[in-house]
Amino acid sequence: MGCKIYINGISNISPQTDSVFEDQAPLEYETNILPSLKQDYKSFIKPMMLRRMSSAVKMGIFCAKQALLEAEVTMPDAILVGTGQGCLQDTEKFLVNMLNTNEGLLSPTSFIQSTHNTVAGQIALDLKCQAYNMTFSQNAASFESALIDALLQIEEKEVKNILVGGVDEISPQFTGFQKLNAQIKDENLNNLDLFESNTPGTIVSETAAFFSLSSVKRATSYARLIDVQVLNILEPSDLTRRIERFLEKNEIAEVDLVILGKNGDNRYDRYYDEIQQGIFSDKCQLGYKNLVGDNNSVSSYALWLASKILKEKKIPEIFMLNALTCNKPEKILIYNQYLGRNHGLILLETCDF
């Protein structure tokens, strides 16, 4: 591809604070649905607006503004959002009202805020940004899809600064349904025990992570995004070949560490096993879903983690899946899938080159 795209600002909201990166003890949960940590939303969003906003919109605007602030960008040239489940809370509110009243008189407020593009639209509205605006909603490949659009935009040389993010929220009933079809584990467990659980399902959460990307490198840049790929379906046995092909295409002989979307679901973690015991057996392997849970756009948290590692040149122990470490992390591959579908590969490297 050869285009240069830099990560200049990052921000995330999750069930953990950023201090997990500074080796502070992580927060522990005993439930299988993890809400995001409350933020000082008032510092970025007017209280009047705040009252009506669902978690996804709040988290989205907050992270978007923080990422832009760090990159010193006031007006991005494109806004791209990935959200697999969109505005669940307002969708649920409207749907439940509609069903309970048997299609009676309904207030339009929650319907208005139920569309999947609400987060991207509200960010545009908040920033008064009339630029390119896009929302991807492809389950676990939503954020990766948004990143591919960002790569295209930079290749097309039409924009300089791009805001891209992933966000997914939880809502009482819709998220609860995921317990009924084995997406969420039956038994409650401590999140830190996720990888040892050996049962079907995982723990789910709400998270957001946003990035200010640019064609221009800054002294404070975190990393360079090299390439992104999504693949809808593949067999575990085919994964190695697909990863090799992806690295080859980008002329990357070797990566230094991999960040894996392992989620403790004993039906599907074999995808990760395949490469943990195979091509990446001698590499440092990291996981994060035992800390922040799983959701359709949580791979954006993995990109946040990779960005931090490449900039600060350290790997917090809490994320390590194996005993191997890496003294000089320069090239990172992020791999994620959910229920054997929507496989995403994100490749990035240090800006030091």
Place this chain on the structure above:
Amino acid sequence: MKGVAITGMGIISAIGRNSEETHTGLKKAISGIGLPEILATNHKDLPVGEIKLSNAELSELLHLPEGHCYTRAALLGACAISDLLKNTGYGEFPEETGFISGTSVGGIDLTEEHFYDYIDDPGTRRFIPAQHPGFTTEKIAEYFKISGLVTTISTACSSSANAIALGARMIRSGRLKRVIVGGTDCLTKFTINGFNSLKILSQSECRPFDNHREGLNLGEAAAYILLEAEDCINDKPVLGRITGYGNANDAYHQTASSETGEGAYLAITKAIAKAGISSTEIDYINAHGTGTINNDQSESVALKRIFGEWLPEFSSTKAYTGHTLGAAGAVEAVFSLMALQNDEIYPNLNFETEMQETGLRPVEILQKKVLKTVLSNSFGFGGNCTALIFQRDGL
């Protein structure tokens, strides 16, 4: 600039089950708007553009096994792409074919049907993941054995227009050689009640751009086109080319369009610039024209700002199909291609009186005209505005 080649199209909507029926419907000015018979709503008096095939009938057409969990949008999508496939000469899609689909509500039809069943009836739980837009796209991908790049765009009523633009960009960048792009949305209680709560549904057949318009009719449809890189075309006929696309945000209100039509103006301006043409080269505009007071006013202002006194022939085809939400951009892309191929402009049905504010008059009866360049507009909630430019091959 030589645009991206379109080598196939397929459609199902209230005016036809395939491209041929659709074209006949357009030419004969037959509206597909009527009262709901299949949608299980209490709003039986609200006209809609409904496809008169039940899910069971659609499943039979597609030879699906019993007990499947296709959403209605997936059933419609698979029908439209079957139509496309038949018209391309491919037996099945070659490996590495990409798929980008637009949808607004995806599979909420199954959630609203089974919401109270999930707890007690394990048999219904296979529908739980169906709610999310990506599920519908995956089902369609599965049907046609597409396993590579599969993604979904959900930007409300501009979803499929954005899917088409993204597909064109993927081909141009060399990331893909071949991609199916378009969108699908079905009628649901969720959307009919939602739009009803906003008080923008018309009690009668919609009348886009008319001074006395009263709102929109919802519709359902799926439409897809096949885009291919130059080295894949060989001797296949090229139906038209996408030369321009523009995306902008109105950044004015979550649902309403600005009075100045800023988002629309920017999207159209970008599309014209991308195509490298002058606005005077546009021969016909397939307008978004939903029939709501707000949209048609805003879009008219945007068109006047761009074209001034030299506004080309334009029409909204929403009175044929209803507003098919996420599918609308793709439906109208297919209509634009039919217009280009046959040198026809399809009329804006139900029009009588010019709007007081702008005085624009759309095409009212089928018109023959040599067409080289067509502009198609799609605007949605969240301020999302997209414009596409299609041109005849070999210009």
